[in-house]
Amino acid sequence: MYRTIGEVKAQLSAGKTVVSIVQDYLTEIEKQKELNAFLEVFTESVLEQAQQVDEKIKSGTAGRLAGVVIGIKDNLCYKGHKVSASSNILHGFESLFTGTAVQRLIDEGAVIIGRLNCDEFAMGSSNETSAFGTVKNPLDPSKVAGGSSGGSAAAVAAGLCTASLGSDTGGSIRQPASFTGTYGLKPTYGRISRHGLIAYASSFDQIGPFTNSLEDTALLLQIMAGKDAYDSTASSREVPAYMDGALPSKIKVAVLKESFETKGIDPEVVSTTEAIIADLRSKGHEVELVSFPYLDYVVPAYYVLTTAEASSNLSRFDGVHFGYRSPDAKGVEETYKKSRSEGFGKEVKRRIMAGTFVLSHGYYDAYYTKAQKVRRVLQTKTDEIFRSYDFILLPTTPSTAFEQGGVKDPIQMYLQDIFTVHANLTGHPALSIPFGNHSNGLPFGIQIIGKPFDENGLLNFAAYLEN
Amino acid sequence: MKITDETVDHIAHLARLEFEGEAKTAIKQEMETIISFMEVLQQVDTENVEPLIFMSEEINRLRDDVAEVTLTQAEVLKNAPKKDSDYFRIPKVLDK
Numbered sequence: 001m002y003r004t005i006g007e008v009k010a011q012l013s014a015g016k017t018v019v020s021i022v023q024d025y026l027t028e029i030e031k032q033k034e035l036n037a038f039l040e041v042f043t044e045s046v047l048e049q050a051q052q053v054d055e056k057i058k059s060g061t062a063g064r065l066a067g068v069v070i071g072i073k074d075n076l077c078y079k080g081h082k083v084s085a086s087s088n089i090l091h092g093f094e095s096l097f098t099g100t101a102v103q104r105l106i107d108e109g110a111v112i113i114g115r116l117n118c119d120e121f122a123m124g125s126s127n128e129t130s131a132f133g134t135v136k137n138p139l140d141p142s143k144v145a146g147g148s149s150g151g152s153a154a155a156v157a158a159g160l161c162t163a164s165l166g167s168d169t170g171g172s173i174r175q176p177a178s179f180t181g182t183y184g185l186k187p188t189y190g191r192i193s194r195h196g197l198i199a200y201a202s203s204f205d206q207i208g209p210f211t212n213s214l215e216d217t218a219l220l221l222q223i224m225a226g227k228d229a230y231d232s233t234a235s236s237r238e239v240p241a242y243m244d245g246a247l248p249s250k251i252k253v254a255v256l257k258e259s260f261e262t263k264g265i266d267p268e269v270v271s272t273t274e275a276i277i278a279d280l281r282s283k284g285h286e287v288e289l290v291s292f293p294y295l296d297y298v299v300p301a302y303y304v305l306t307t308a309e310a311s312s313n314l315s316r317f318d319g320v321h322f323g324y325r326s327p328d329a330k331g332v333e334e335t336y337k338k339s340r341s342e343g344f345g346k347e348v349k350r351r352i353m354a355g356t357f358v359l360s361h362g363y364y365d366a367y368y369t370k371a372q373k374v375r376r377v378l379q380t381k382t383d384e385i386f387r388s389y390d391f392i393l394l395p396t397t398p399s400t401a402f403e404q405g406g407v408k409d410p411i412q413m414y415l416q417d418i419f420t421v422h423a424n425l426t427g428h429p430a431l432s433i434p435f436g437n438h439s440n441g442l443p444f445g446i447q448i449i450g451k452p453f454d455e456n457g458l459l460n461f462a463a464y465l466e467n
Numbered sequence: 468m469k470i471t472d473e474t475v476d477h478i479a480h481l482a483r484l485e486f487e488g489e490a491k492t493a494i495k496q497e498m499e500t501i502i503s504f505m506e507v508l509q510q511v512d513t514e515n516v517e518p519l520i521f522m523s524e525e526i527n528r529l530r531d532d533v534a535e536v537t538l539t540q541a542e543v544l545k546n547a548p549k550k551d552s553d554y555f556r557i558p559k560v561l562d563k
Contacts, residue, residue: 096542189522203522229530233523300505311482318483320555322546331560336483349484353494354501356482357474367505372518374511379519410497411504427522 001028001159003212005219008067008162012057018050018067018111025069025113029160035136037145037154039074041114042081049111056109063108064223070105071161073152074115075122076207077196078102081112085198086130087120089317089343091324099196100231101165101207101224108223113161116151120345121314122172122200124148125416126407129347134404137179139442143401146176149210153180156210163211163220167197169204170302171396171420174432176210178396178445181434183211186420187221188453189427190235193228199313201306202233204424214433214466218243218459225455235453243459251461253280254290254389262295262418266399269444272436273395276446276465287393290385294378299414301378302421304358304371310348311355317343350410379426386451391461394419396432396445423449431458433466468506470499 002008002021011021029041046069056062072078075085077095084090098106106112119129127135127150135150137143138158145154149166153176156164166173168186177184185208192207199205209220219242227236255277260270277287319325319339326338344352358367385392396419407413423430429452432445446465450458475495479486486494540553549556 093546096538096545190525232528233525235523236525236528294511297508297511300507303501304505304508315483319548320557323548325548330558332557333483335557337485340483341485344484350494350497350501352482352484353475353478353498354505356478357498357502358505360478360481367502367508369518370508370513371505372520373513373516374508376516376519377511377513411500414504 002162003159005068005162005216012067018053021067022046022050022069025161032158035138035154035158036133037116037135037151037160038114039117039132040082042112046111046113053109065105066109068110069113069162070110071113071116071155071164072102073118073149073166075167075198076102076165078112085121086118086132088131089324093323100193100228104224116155116164118151119148120348122148122167122169123347123351125175125413129345131345137401144404146179148172149176152210153177153182156182163209163216165207166210167205167207169200170424171417173208174396174420174447177432179401181443183217184432185209185217186423186430187455188429190233192224193231193234195228195230201309204306214459214463221455237453240456242456245460247460247464251285252389253287254385254392256292256394257289258292258295259394262398264398268438269395297374298421298425299418301371301374302425303414304367307351307355308359308368311352314352375425382426392449394447396447400438400440400442400444428452429455429458431462433462468502470495
């Protein structure tokens with residue numbers, strides 16, 4: 001299959017049509033159906049789009065993504081198509097508009113092949129909270145593909161689309177990328193418009209790409225980034241040319257000392273990270289172990305703030321305006337309560353309850369305000385590190401992909417995100433690149449966090465690490 | 468922190484959710500675990516620290532106040548579970 005944008009372009013230059021490329025992907029999706037990566041394949045509309053792009057290629061007006069086949073996470077709006085956030089509460093819902101990130105890809109000639117399975121409302125780290133079943137890891141079907149963007153990761157790893165979009169609130173792009181051997185980028189908060197992304201926790205959520213190459217990550221970011229009239233939190237900073245290769249002659253890298261001391265971290269993840277450190281040092285770069293004594297607090301802070309924001313964001317699902325309505329409800333209040341209780345899954349209800357609690361009278365200051373203060377401390381301390389260093393290096397995940405059903409306790413599941421939530425709490429950009437090959441046969445990623453809006457530096461450094 | 472039945476009922480009502488029987492026992496325990504997990508934040512010294520509320524550096528991105536139809540009435544009603552030509556419909560509030 002065509003694993004990169006470059007491969008698609010080569011096929012097009014050799015005379016292949018976009019329609020036939022799409023058909024090849026459709027065949028592959030059908031063959032690998034048991035992965036459960038796609039919730040729906042947009043067969044009709046993607047072929048129609050492909051035909052239009054073929055015509056544009058003929059007339060020489062095709063964009064930079066002509067013929068690139070993209071899958072989108074099932075929390076991204078695409079006009080006239082269903083979107084459900086993998087939840088029963090959005091049963092039958094059809095998008096009324098196309099989100100900015102998706103539209104920008106379409107405007108450059110990309111075609112949208114379908115919507116990809118994920119944890120319900122992006123709440124999960126294994127894709128097991130989806131109302132439509134778990135996604136299997138294409139590298140070992142007994143393992144999870146990670147979450148919440150499990151379908152997006154699996155589809156790219158299995159060659160079911162050229163690239164995909166996911167969203168990352170606490171690691172939902174980087175963790176599944178690590179588990180599937182793909183590239184996953186969470187841009188700086190505000191770099192890509194969130195318009196058309198079903199909100200989970202608005203001060204954390206970011207859309208980002210899954211790809212099989214750094215060049216593809218850079219190009220997709222290039223196209224999706226930038227200000228947007230529909231999202232006032234989207235940054236108006238100019239979008240630079242990504243991956244220009246510029247790096248300081250002596251790269252300064254901070255490694256968070258405490259990450260190696262994390263309970264349950266796989267020794268091979270540690271030794272791979274140490275090997276990268278040794279290699280960088282041998283090339284004259286400065287790599288130091290820096291103490292960041294807040295690792296025990298990042299996941300709790302993340303859960304106070306994201307559940308609070310989720311409880312507020314998800315109040316719009318009321319059984320009245322769209323989606324599922326309980327057939328037995330009488331009156332307005334019962335309509336709300338029964339529709340929500342029947343429509344939401346267990347993990348979503350758990351988080352709404354926790355979030356409502358931390359925002360409730362008498363507990364607001366002790367939990368919610370406290371967590372916002374901790375968030376400030378984390379951001380200040382992280383910025384301090386970046387005053388002396390160019391990048392922070394740490395594993396993406398403490399281990400490789402775990403067994404389906406292997407993590408049952410909610411808190412243990414929350415701790416899967418221990419290395420990834422940091423960047424969402426502070427807003428910094430972070431990239432996971434496939435780096436390790438574990439003796440158990442599974443891949444794992446290494447994560448680089450960069451200065452705010454320095455995605456260019458991140459990509460340059462990642463390319464340097466790969467060579 | 469101990470979560471009581473009353474707390475579960477109160478929070479569930481605020482969240483417009485219902486928990487009965489086994490589901491209620493389960494959510495009570497889960498809330499207790501999750502909230503205890505959150506309590507470690509009390510160990511972080513936040514004396515004189517302002518809460519971090521806004522993650523975006525953008526301030527007051529103003530635009531001209533121009534009226535436009537971004538969604539038609541038909542589109543807005545399209546996804547409603549129950550509607551008539553002009554309105555969302557809800558079940559009767561009072562039974563006669």
